[in-house]
Amino acid sequence: MTYDRKVLHKMSYGLYVVTTEFAGKINGQIADAVMQVNAAPRQTVALSLNNDNYTTELVKRSGKLAVSILSQAYDPALIANFGLQSGRQADKFAAFPPKFTAEGLPYYEGAGFCGWLAGPVIEQMTVGSHTIFVIEAAEGQPTGDAEPLLYADYLAKKTRPAAKAEPAPAGDTPRWRCKVCGYIYEGELPPDYRCPICGVGADMFERV
């Protein structure tokens, strides 16, 4: 028996903005790996975040996060905003002002979203490059009538943001663009490489 990593493309996901706040700093990122864990006695949701991401760092400190669920009416610019830059350098909320929970967590509702939930991290587990956080859904509402955005829909519509026009690097360094979020990788792409922004594998990169 062998393993063909493309089987993971057959798994289905929504798309989400995961946000948190720690000591006055707020940040967020795009995620697809989000799932319900159980319904009673409390409703819990698990999600997987890359340990290198600033959002992950803040969640580990704050122990709380919010998940805003993107709808079919999503704004591609919002995905670019949360997916193409790091909160270590940029204020991701400047162009997309969030609402805030009583706990101070930023979240989104209204146009482009179909629901949100927020709560404390009750369990977490590191698995290689990622951490699985389990939160209790302490607050949250379905909002709007739009259907949830599927990751597959997003790929199919190819509404990914255009890569910025950047000067070609000197020499023969190859450049690879993530077909999902537009992230640019420079150099030889390792077969096990995963997009640091949106998490897809090396097979989702195209040479540019």
Add this chain to the structure above:
Amino acid sequence: MTYDRKVLHKMSYGLYVVTTEFAGKINGQIADAVMQVNAAPRQTVALSLNNDNYTTELVKRSGKLAVSILSQAYDPALIANFGLQSGRQADKFAAFPPKFTAEGLPYYEGAGFCGWLAGPVIEQMTVGSHTIFVIEAAEGQPTGDAEPLLYADYLAKKTRPAAKAEPAPAGDTPRWRCKVCGYIYEGELPPDYRCPICGVGADMFERV
């Protein structure tokens, strides 16, 4: 702020048959809460299973499982087979003969499926009524050309199996049917109740 549990209906999932083998016993169940965790150095997948399920009991003993991904060409009878009875009483594989990995794990490919993967449990974490298992995808393939089945598609098509014609219970005992899988609950339905077969909440039950 308040919490409206219907927000969790805005999360998107595929549908999967999760199978395992322990000491010659094989079993499987339907699941929707399955997600990729990371891609390197090994690809891992997390899933949430109800601790009361026989499949869960066997996975805890065997430390390995397979995930077969249902496609749009799925057979509703297969979902009924894996969702409406317990492997403690019935041989779920009699009507749907599986294939087997070299490790002895049953799985499905071909018509009605679009991929499968299998491997050892490398991490697990109990969260209330459920356990999150993380497996390494050691084997697996995408199979066929059909698109993955979405849980939302399954609900919308209402291809759920018809509830068996059972005699009404004596007295005034109310009966509730899961709108997803057809499971029947007798008695007053607790607001935090969750379907023991397919995992949806009490708001997905209708009185019959």
